[in-house]
Amino acid sequence: MSTYGMALVGSGSAVPAARVSNTRLSERVDTNDDWIRSRTGIAERRICSPDEPLTPLATRAAEAALAHAGWAAEDLDLILMATSSPDDLFGTAPRVQGALGAKNAVAFDLTAACSGFLFALITAGQYLRSGAMRRALVIGADQLSRWVDWDDRTTCVLFGDGAAAVAVEACPADADGLLGFRMRSDGSRNGCLTLAQTETHHSVLSGVDAQIGGFAPLRMNGQEVYKFAVREVPAVLKELLESTGTEASALNWLLLHQANQRILDAVADRFAIPHERVLSNLASYGNTSAATIPLMLDEAVKDGRIQPGDLIASSGFGAGLSWGGALLRWSGPQGAAT
Numbered sequence: 001m002s003t004y005g006m007a008l009v010g011s012g013s014a015v016p017a018a019r020v021s022n023t024r025l026s027e028r029v030d031t032n033d034d035w036i037r038s039r040t041g042i043a044e045r046r047i048c049s050p051d052e053p054l055t056p057l058a059t060r061a062a063e064a065a066l067a068h069a070g071w072a073a074e075d076l077d078l079i080l081m082a083t084s085s086p087d088d089l090f091g092t093a094p095r096v097q098g099a100l101g102a103k104n105a106v107a108f109d110l111t112a113a114c115s116g117f118l119f120a121l122i123t124a125g126q127y128l129r130s131g132a133m134r135r136a137l138v139i140g141a142d143q144l145s146r147w148v149d150w151d152d153r154t155t156c157v158l159f160g161d162g163a164a165a166v167a168v169e170a171c172p173a174d175a176d177g178l179l180g181f182r183m184r185s186d187g188s189r190n191g192c193l194t195l196a197q198t199e200t201h202h203s204v205l206s207g208v209d210a211q212i213g214g215f216a217p218l219r220m221n222g223q224e225v226y227k228f229a230v231r232e233v234p235a236v237l238k239e240l241l242e243s244t245g246t247e248a249s250a251l252n253w254l255l256l257h258q259a260n261q262r263i264l265d266a267v268a269d270r271f272a273i274p275h276e277r278v279l280s281n282l283a284s285y286g287n288t289s290a291a292t293i294p295l296m297l298d299e300a301v302k303d304g305r306i307q308p309g310d311l312i313a314s315s316g317f318g319a320g321l322s323w324g325g326a327l328l329r330w331s332g333p334q335g336a337a338t
């Protein structure tokens, strides 16, 4: 058993103002509202404007999580930002740290696509449980509108932009909110979903060629990723429930990466979890990559669905390929009724 546990004590989120409906997208590509809704559950998505890219969006989400937890920015020891669409390849978390004025925090990015938030939460948990750090902000934020091919109807209809954050702090081990976790990668299937460096290069000196920086648009084999998700997510959750001695009927909420309503339904059915206990906001935001899980969490915390003490099974999955699961207990801000 660890010396300490990790308590989830606050959440916050921010989405861009611009909404793009399915019907609007049909002005650009050969698609329609009926296809997108019935195949994915998505009705609209938010798109970052050039005036508010990822750093200010993530900063707004971080400020909201700090306010919810009742913390000052100076209280933070760590800011871990899961993103695959950074403002700066050297790291966007330090920009957020600077904007917050969190001068005591170390800040760095973690990239694991749609598994990124869950991997970051678990990673932050290791610093808190060991006693190395006391308070952390885990952010999931992505602006994939930068990287989708807006002429590829098989991908551009799926993604949206968003940011959300969860405040976590060290607590007594018997109050641990991270009851179990699993993390997995399979790089042999990397080609199923990529946002890869382009192959272009130029001659720098005679006999010395160098690559030109730049990334190709997002490419996905949707059917392969779908099959992967409906196979691996139930498997990792089953392992997680068994290893923690938890019955699916004891779960208050299933909180999965929001990629496709059909995936959420298939996983819920596998565990006979009633659909009203499956959190979904796909209709409003689409797939916001690393942001989906904390965005959904924050919505359900703020509208009162998730209550202090609630048990939540969460799973992230996506590019890498990567996937994982965590069994979480929501604490809420200190002083809240339990």
Ligand code: UT7
Pocket (backbone or CB within 6 Å): 030, 031, 032, 035, 036, 039, 040, 114, 153, 154, 155, 157, 221, 222, 223, 225, 226, 229, 259, 260, 263, 287, 289, 317, 318, 319
């Ligand atoms: O976050 C990372 C994890 N990502 C995922 O989990 C995504 C997993 N995959 C999926 O969610 C689904 O595979 C998609 C939603 C991407 C696609 O749904 P699908 O039921 O697998 O559709 P499909 O790829 O089999 O395409 C069916 C048909 C095709 O036409 P034909 O060949 O049957 O004539 C496509 O060309 O639908 C067509 N199609 C579209 N039609 C209208 C594909 N995209 C569109 C579109 N609008 N946007």
